[in-house]
Amino acid sequence: MTAPLTLALINGFLGAGKTTLIAAAAKRLQARGRRVAVITNDQAADLVDTHNLRGQGLDVAEVAGGCFCCQFDGLMATLDGLRRGGSNPEIVLAEAVGSCTDISATVVQPLKDLHHDSVRLAPFTVMVDAPRLKNAVALAAEDQLGKDVLYIFDRQVEEADLMLLNKTDLVSPAEIEALSAEMRRRRPGTPLIATAARTGVGVEAWIDALLSGAGAGGGTGAGRSVLDLDYDRYAAGEAELGWLNAHISLAQPADGWRAAAIALVERLRTAFRARGAAIAHLKVALNGAGGSVVIGLPDASAEASISETGTADPAAPVTLVLNARIRLAPEDLRQEIERALPGTAGTMTILELSAFRPARPQPTHRYGQPIA
Numbered sequence: 001m002t003a004p005l006t007l008a009l010i011n012g013f014l015g016a017g018k019t020t021l022i023a024a025a026a027k028r029l030q031a032r033g034r035r036v037a038v039i040t041n042d043q044a045a046d047l048v049d050t051h052n053l054r055g056q057g058l059d060v061a062e063v064a065g066g067c068f069c070c071q072f073d074g075l076m077a078t079l080d081g082l083r084r085g086g087s088n089p090e091i092v093l094a095e096a097v098g099s100c101t102d103i104s105a106t107v108v109q110p111l112k113d114l115h116h117d118s119v120r121l122a123p124f125t126v127m128v129d130a131p132r133l134k135n136a137v138a139l140a141a142e143d144q145l146g147k148d149v150l151y152i153f154d155r156q157v158e159e160a161d162l163m164l165l166n167k168t169d170l171v172s173p174a175e176i177e178a179l180s181a182e183m184r185r186r187r188p189g190t191p192l193i194a195t196a197a198r199t200g201v202g203v204e205a206w207i208d209a210l211l212s213g214a215g216a217g218g219g220t221g222a223g224r225s226v227l228d229l230d231y232d233r234y235a236a237g238e239a240e241l242g243w244l245n246a247h248i249s250l251a252q253p254a255d256g257w258r259a260a261a262i263a264l265v266e267r268l269r270t271a272f273r274a275r276g277a278a279i280a281h282l283k284v285a286l287n288g289a290g291g292s293v294v295i296g297l298p299d300a301s302a303e304a305s306i307s308e309t310g311t312a313d314p315a316a317p318v319t320l321v322l323n324a325r326i327r328l329a330p331e332d333l334r335q336e337i338e339r340a341l342p343g344t345a346g347t348m349t350i351l352e353l354s355a356f357r358p359a360r361p362q363p364t365h366r367y368g369q370p371i372a
């Protein structure tokens with residue numbers, strides 16, 4: 001029998017910083033001599049996160065077409081594929097879809113019950129975006145994403161074995177204290193690490209917690225509790241957001257592709273603002289021969305983040321992958337994106353484009369009680 005691999009599941013609302021943390025942690029684990037792979041997950045294919053992480057040289061597999069809870073068998077097949085594949089990882093970091101919750105009942109418990117021979121679970125991590133929590137506390141039910149989306153945001157942390165308060169670089173030390181206290185109030189007895197994934201703060205501490213298995217209640221392991229969740233509100237919250245994934249082939253952008261990607265994101269920011277459509281996360285990846293650029297906009301007022309790997313051949317064609325999670329009807333979202341796209345380049349071919357509202361979650365398994 002092959003040795004069990006360690007699976008570290010991480011959830012947290014859209015744009016919290018999960019992919020940024022995973023990239024940072026995977027590289028540090030590799031530097032410690034560990035074999036690591038990453039699993040990304042989404043409602044549809046063509047993920048910016050997958051391109052982003054692969055562009056950073058990581059071994060990445062994708063579970064597309066539904067969250068881990070609804071694609072549990074797909075998750076198991078993907079783990080199996082990684083195990084048989086070239087890198088044969090000891091540790092797999094798996095990022096759930098950021099609009100999902102109830103991962104303990106639908107993913108962690110079935111893994112404990114049905115797959116404990118082949119998978120060792122690290123504490124289930126939930127990451128919270130510090131500025132978003134600050135806003136949620138201040139505005140209560142009036143969050144710009146709507147009260148049902150806020151319901152999901154609020155529930156996510158309540159099932160954590162390990163909590164991360166991220167983007168601590170964007171709040172003051174006093175606010176870190178207050179927000180940490182708020183998280184401890186929401187999820188008592190659960191370890192909390194303050195992180196700034198973008199600058200690397202807290203990443204080593206997270207890795208140590210994953211490897212030692214230190215989780216909720218001072219115990220080890222994963223899935224101490226399961227949520228008592230209102231699936232109608234959960235489904236309504238997910239359906240508040242329009243979801244669009246596109247994969248587009250572009251001829252050489254006139255101003256260079258970095259400028260073209262930034263201009264596209266800024267055109268979309270303006271368009272969504274004009275319609276009063278809140279941004280949950282807008283991501284664009286441009287990939288060409290020799291390099292890639294990833295632009296992220298986690299909300300309408302944030303500064304767009306830009307990361308580049310390699311040096312792309314400026315004369316070569318590129319592919320653009322775009323993922324938008326916006327509080328807007330899918331048909332309107334599609335229209336705005338199609339309207340914004342042509343300015344990006346002279347010639348483009350849309351290879352794939354899907355725009356939809358996430359369907360009601362139908363988990364493969366659901367355990368009403370935690371497995372001992």
Ligand SMILES: Nc1nc2c(ncn2[C@@H]2O[C@H](COP(=O)(O)OP(=O)(O)OP(=O)(O)O)[C@@H](O)[C@H]2O)c(=O)[nH]1
Binds near residue numbers: 020196281297305
């Ligand atoms: N200031 C700051 N920004 C961060 C930090 N961590 C991540 N970000 C930025 O937040 C944005 C979202 O980060 P991601 O890592 O893509 O977030 P995610 O949780 O994977 O998002 P989804 O996959 O859409 O759910 C990006 O623009 C990041 O650069 C941080 O610690 N501080």
Ligand SMILES: [Mg+2]
Binds near residue numbers: 018
């Ligand atoms: Mg991500």
